[in-house]
Amino acid sequence: MTTPFDSRRHKAAEREGYNLIAERYRDAATSRARIAEAMLAAARLASGQRLLDLASGPGLLAQAAAPRVAPGAVVLSDLAERPLALARTAAPELLAVAADAENLPFAAAVFDRVLCSLGLMFFPDERRALAEIARVLRPQGRLVLAVWAEPGRVPMVECALACIARLLPPPKVARPSPCRLGGALPELLASSGFEEVEVTGCQLDFAFASAADYWSAFLDLAGGAAAGLARLPAEVLARFPLEVAQELAPHRRGDGYSLQSQVIIASAKNAG
Numbered sequence: 001m002t003t004p005f006d007s008r009r010h011k012a013a014e015r016e017g018y019n020l021i022a023e024r025y026r027d028a029a030t031s032r033a034r035i036a037e038a039m040l041a042a043a044r045l046a047s048g049q050r051l052l053d054l055a056s057g058p059g060l061l062a063q064a065a066a067p068r069v070a071p072g073a074v075v076l077s078d079l080a081e082r083p084l085a086l087a088r089t090a091a092p093e094l095l096a097v098a099a100d101a102e103n104l105p106f107a108a109a110v111f112d113r114v115l116c117s118l119g120l121m122f123f124p125d126e127r128r129a130l131a132e133i134a135r136v137l138r139p140q141g142r143l144v145l146a147v148w149a150e151p152g153r154v155p156m157v158e159c160a161l162a163c164i165a166r167l168l169p170p171p172k173v174a175r176p177s178p179c180r181l182g183g184a185l186p187e188l189l190a191s192s193g194f195e196e197v198e199v200t201g202c203q204l205d206f207a208f209a210s211a212a213d214y215w216s217a218f219l220d221l222a223g224g225a226a227a228g229l230a231r232l233p234a235e236v237l238a239r240f241p242l243e244v245a246q247e248l249a250p251h252r253r254g255d256g257y258s259l260q261s262q263v264i265i266a267s268a269k270n271a272g
Contacts, residue, residue: 005174007124010224011079011100013175014122017227018057018080021220026058026086028220031206035117035146035263036061038202040068042267043144048072049112052136054101054129055079055119059087062094065115072112077104101129109138109272117146118263121181122223130192139272143194146202149262150182156206156261159247160218160240164225167236167243175224185266194268202263209256211248212241 018025029036039061045051045068053062056076066074077099078084084096099105101116101123114133123129133143148154157178181188189197208214219226229237251257 005124005176010124010175013224013227015080017222017224018078019082020230021222021226022058022080022082022086024220025083026060028217029058029060031217031220032118032204034202034204035265036064038200038263038265039115039117039144039146040065042198042200042265043113043115043142045069045113050110051075051113051115052077052106052111054114054116054133055122056087056096057083059084059091059094059096061115061117062087063091065113066091066094069113075106075111077101102132104132104136106136108135109141111136112138112141114141114143115145116143118148118221120145121147121176121178124176126181126188127192130188130194134193134270134272137270137272139270141270141272143189143266143268143270145185145189145264145266147181147185147264147266148179149201149264151177151179153182153262154179155248155251155259156204156218157221159244159251159259160215160222161225162247163240163244164229166246167239168232171228182262182264185264189266189268193271195271197266197268199264199266202265204261204263206259206261207253207256208259211245211257214248214257214259215241215244 049069049072051074053076059076062076075095077097
């Protein structure tokens, strides 16, 4: 039986999962490169700005932004410690802070830009997180978000989740869908103190030679799901790279699989 959503357990699972896959998530960054390019373009960065990168993971987006705002400042933040450790090693000149996006440890109105790539949909209370972002942004400062699109448009994630749901009992604790905010960003931002909301799409093209290759790539970005999967017996885990071929069947192209998955990029000003 699935119990009601528990935000504390959800955050603990996300933290554990991203700590587990920190190196994998970093090493698979090229598959998400289009998201970073689109976000940096939407952010309209300029020299001297102060920038916060939320849910930064290993800090690759923050590192890409740093030269564009120099000699300004870049702070990267995440709930998980292991990705932040990787970021500190790769870019010791940047400030890395372990923090909960719903309770940021920063003074008000200190940042010109806030970026958050593939993070907001995993925050239990996205409105509280947006209120915190608005608080730390200066008036007319800009927020740029990336979230997975609405259900039916993200097979890279949805095929694996459908396979997990087919093979395993319902989770003990309900988890929010990673696609839950895809169609909601304009209203969500407008009602959270942001204005001049601009929304665009970003397509990621994934190609895999086998179902096993797809499953491995899913594990590269599985986050909280990785924590739960890691607890399964080895013989159960071994089924997924084979069984997921059923969910992947609509995406069969020749001898492999092709999955076009959509990301929503939103940019908005803090009404302040």
